[in-house]
Amino acid sequence: MEYLLHVVVLVAIYAILAVSLDLIAGRTGLVSVAHAAFYGLGAYTAALLGIHSGVPFLLSVPIGMLIAIGASLTVSLTSARLHDDYFVIATFAFQMVLFSVFNNLIGLTRGPLGISGIPKASVFGWTVQSSLAFAVLAILLAGVAYLVIDRIANSPLGRVLLAIREDEVFAAALGKNTLKIKAAVFAVSAALAASAGSLYAHYVGYIDPQSFTVVESILVISMVIVGGAGSRWGPVIGAILLVLLPEILRFVGLPNAVAANVRQILYGALVLAAMIIRPRGLVGGYGFGR
Amino acid sequence: MTSQVVLNGVLAGLTWGLVALGFTVVYSTARFLHVAYAATFVVGAYAGVSLSRVSGVPLVVCAFGAVAAGAVLGAAVEIFVYRPLRRMRSPSLVLFLASLAILIIVENSVALLFGSEIQVPARVAEQGSIRILGAQLSSAQSGTGIGALALFFFTWAFTRLSPVGKRMRAVASDAELASVVGVDERSTLALAMVIGSALSGASGFLLAYDTSATPTMGFTVLLVGVTAAIAGGMGSIPGAMLGGLLVGVAQHAGAWFLAPEWQDAVVFVILLLLLLLRPQGFFGKPLRKVTV
Numbered sequence: 001m002e003y004l005l006h007v008v009v010l011v012a013i014y015a016i017l018a019v020s021l022d023l024i025a026g027r028t029g030l031v032s033v034a035h036a037a038f039y040g041l042g043a044y045t046a047a048l049l050g051i052h053s054g055v056p057f058l059l060s061v062p063i064g065m066l067i068a069i070g071a072s073l074t075v076s077l078t079s080a081r082l083h084d085d086y087f088v089i090a091t092f093a094f095q096m097v098l099f100s101v102f103n104n105l106i107g108l109t110r111g112p113l114g115i116s117g118i119p120k121a122s123v124f125g126w127t128v129q130s131s132l133a134f135a136v137l138a139i140l141l142a143g144v145a146y147l148v149i150d151r152i153a154n155s156p157l158g159r160v161l162l163a164i165r166e167d168e169v170f171a172a173a174l175g176k177n178t179l180k181i182k183a184a185v186f187a188v189s190a191a192l193a194a195s196a197g198s199l200y201a202h203y204v205g206y207i208d209p210q211s212f213t214v215v216e217s218i219l220v221i222s223m224v225i226v227g228g229a230g231s232r233w234g235p236v237i238g239a240i241l242l243v244l245l246p247e248i249l250r251f252v253g254l255p256n257a258v259a260a261n262v263r264q265i266l267y268g269a270l271v272l273a274a275m276i277i278r279p280r281g282l283v284g285g286y287g288f289g290r
Numbered sequence: 291m292t293s294q295v296v297l298n299g300v301l302a303g304l305t306w307g308l309v310a311l312g313f314t315v316v317y318s319t320a321r322f323l324h325v326a327y328a329a330t331f332v333v334g335a336y337a338g339v340s341l342s343r344v345s346g347v348p349l350v351v352c353a354f355g356a357v358a359a360g361a362v363l364g365a366a367v368e369i370f371v372y373r374p375l376r377r378m379r380s381p382s383l384v385l386f387l388a389s390l391a392i393l394i395i396v397e398n399s400v401a402l403l404f405g406s407e408i409q410v411p412a413r414v415a416e417q418g419s420i421r422i423l424g425a426q427l428s429s430a431q432s433g434t435g436i437g438a439l440a441l442f443f444f445t446w447a448f449t450r451l452s453p454v455g456k457r458m459r460a461v462a463s464d465a466e467l468a469s470v471v472g473v474d475e476r477s478t479l480a481l482a483m484v485i486g487s488a489l490s491g492a493s494g495f496l497l498a499y500d501t502s503a504t505p506t507m508g509f510t511v512l513l514v515g516v517t518a519a520i521a522g523g524m525g526s527i528p529g530a531m532l533g534g535l536l537v538g539v540a541q542h543a544g545a546w547f548l549a550p551e552w553q554d555a556v557v558f559v560i561l562l563l564l565l566l567l568r569p570q571g572f573f574g575k576p577l578r579k580v581t582v
Contacts, residue, residue: 031383078565085323088386089520090565092513093558100555214509218394225387261398268394275388276374289381 005131009203011243012138013196016145018223018235020192023149023185025221026229026286027158029165030084030182033217034075034091037098038068038190040212042197044102047115047207057121057128061198068194069187071098076183095214102209114208121202134203141199145192146236152188153232161185165230165286215264222267224281225274231285238281242267294425295546296539301431303538304438305496307531309515310522311445312489318462318525319482322382326367326389327490327515328508329396334360334491335498335507336400342499353437353495360491361484367392368483373476393508401505434496441492445485446527458482462525510554514541517561523574532572 017039024030045064049055055063075094079087102109109115121128121137128134152158163171164178172178201207219242227238246263254262279287309331316324338356341347371388419428449455460468461478469475494503497511518537522529537557544556564571 029383031387074562078562082565082569085382085386086565086569088323089513089516090562093517093561093565096510096513097555097558097562100552100558104549104551104555215394218390221387221390258402261402264398265395265402268391268398271391272371272388272395275380275384275391276371279380279384288383288387290375290378290384 002131005135007243007247008135009131009138011240012135012142013200013203014220014223014239014243015142015236016196016199017193017220018227018239019146019149020189020196021220022224022229022235023152023161024182024189025224026231026235027153027165028161028182028185029286029288030186031088031221032075032091032186032189033088033214033221034095034098035189035193035220036212036214036216037095038072038193039197039200039216040098040102040207040209041068041071041190042194043201043207043212044109044115044197045194046198046201047118048108050119050202051115051117054119056123056125057198057202058123061195064194064198065191068190072187072190073183076179076186080179092214095217099209099213102212109209112209114206116206118201118205118207120205121199128202138199138203141195145195148188148192150232152185157181157185219264219267222271225279226270226281228281228283228285229288231281231283234281234283234285237283241282242270291546295542297425297427298431299539299542300535301427301435301538302500302542303518303535304435304442304531305493305500305534306514306518306537306541307534308438308441308489308493308496309511310518310530310534310537311442311527312486312493313512313515314519314522314524314526314530315445315449315458315482315489316486317519319458319465320372320385320479321465322385322389324389324483324486325386325512326364326392326396327486328512329367329393330360330363330487331490331494331511332397332400332503332505332508333363333494335494335503336404337491338495339498339503340404353492356491356495357488358491360494361488363396364483364487364490365480367487368480372483373480397505397508404505430500434500437496438493441489442527442531445489448485449527454478454481458485513561514554514557517557517564519571520561520564520569520574521571523571525575526571526573529571529573 017035021032021035024032042064045067046057046060049060049063075090078090103111105111121134123137128137160171160176160181163176164181168178223238223242224235225238226241227236228234245266246259249259249263274281279290313327316327334356337359338352341352341355342349371392372385375385375388419426420432449458457468457473457478458481460471460473461475465475514537518533519530520533521536522531522533537560540560541553541557545553548556
């Protein structure tokens with residue numbers, strides 16, 4: 001039962017990451033490899049606030065989100081009038097810089113040692129102690145994230161995002177301020193990723209930079225692609241699938257040293273297969289133009 | 291001490307220039323982010339290093355092995371992945387995602403086959419150093435630098451003078467117009483891919499010879515190379531080397547004035563600033579979202 005609840009929490013966290021990434025990657029066509037950086041920003045903010053100032057979960061989440069929003073501007077502004085390839089490069093640079101900060105700013109983040117002893121989440125003074133309670137909290141947060149993305153996606157703004165995805169120059173010619181819109185949705189996506197990070201920090205009680213590498217970003221991209229980018233349920237299905245996959249692998253009995261590599265090869269193979277055979281993913285969403 | 295920092299930076303920069311060169315050759319012709327470039331880099335590095343661990347294999351053979359391994363992998367990716375995707379009229383985003391997937395697969399396969407630990411080649415020639423302008427230059431550094439320079443000039447001459455090179459530049463400049471004039475885009479792209487991959491394999495070995503080879507070195511090296519390529523101007527061959535030198539010096543200056551662990555972050559911050567302020571670099575054309 002404990003194990004099942006653990007899987008549920010993981011799925012919830014990755015579902016938040018996947019749907020928020022899908023907002024920019026699937027709906028707006030802007031692939032970002034920086035998602036883990038924002039995830040990490042939220043986690044480290046929650047961890048540091050929790051340990052040094054005893055800031056409760058309900059406050060550390062929005063603070064983390066604000067920091068993520070501010071940080072996201074460095075990426076969105078750098079790629080203002082440039083080809084989307086440069087946006088990808090900018091997210092790549094941002095991800096690597098942030099990992100370097102997590103890993104090297106030892107005075108603040110304790111570097112590779114990580115931060116431990118993160119207090120449990122507390123909502124209005126009531127500490128979330130049991131696994132069941134946390135699973136409920138996680139699902140609630142995931143539900144909120146899903147609803148936010150869903151409302152944006154099915155609004156007039158959502159249609160503008162699709163227009164930007166299909167032909168940004170045309171959308172701009174129609175009078176849409178594409179830079180502002182892209183910066184805005186990128187900020188929303190970053191904020192939600194940060195909230196997932198806060199959740200993660202309070203759940204595990206310990207974080208280190210290795211959870212927030214570019215490989216983690218690619219994992220989230222894989223979830224979005226395999227599930228079906230730009231679709232309603234695709235990212236969630238992708239999250240469920242790619243969280244369950246390594247758990248199933250665990251039962252197959254691969255030695256731990258090898259398991260991580262095999263996992264990643266599987267993710268890579270799934271994405272490659274998707275690109276060649278079915279870029280629309282399982283559920284059938286945006287095929288990235290093919 | 292600054293002369294030592296600059297010298298180290300320049301020498302490192304020569305290798306970065308080579309990395310940037312290979313990437314810029316592929317990107318300017320194929321026009322998508324071929325991130326699997328990092329995979330050919332890692333494979334080249336491991337091939338060269340593995341050969342060097344076999345006794346009696348001369349260094350030059352190891353270098354050739356690295357180049358060949360990179361080129362073969364690049365050709366395989368081009369034939370088995372990129373070409374079929376292009377046949378299906380896939381946009382550059384799809385090619386990029388496929389490339390990313392290949393990078394993940396290859397890097398983890400290398401980790402599985404060779405272990406995640408760092409591989410250090412047996413030191414073949416580690417004697418002697420020269421003094422230039424008040425700074426020390428080890429024989430390994432000078433060998434690496436000379437190798438990088440040689441490959442750079444060879445590539446430059448090749449693209450400027452040979453008919454094949456001219457075809458590559460034509461496709462890079464305007465693919466449609468080139469095909470109208472009779473340039474076979476498919477084979478030219480394949481050639482660009484092979485050349486770029488060969489260069490990445492070579493630079494992989496050069497870097498591994500100087501420091502070491504790890505399965506995950508690809509990401510950092512790729513991004514540093516991209517920074518150098520953008521700094522010099524994407525598509526410009528002398529620009530790639532100039533960008534590389536700039537990046538190398540910035541890296542070592544950063545290591546000296548801040549701390550060694552920040553040297554990569556310094557480069558990536560430079561990249562973000564470049565994208566913000568001067569995305570065309572030294573010799574590139576001003577970039578626009580679309581050109582009519």
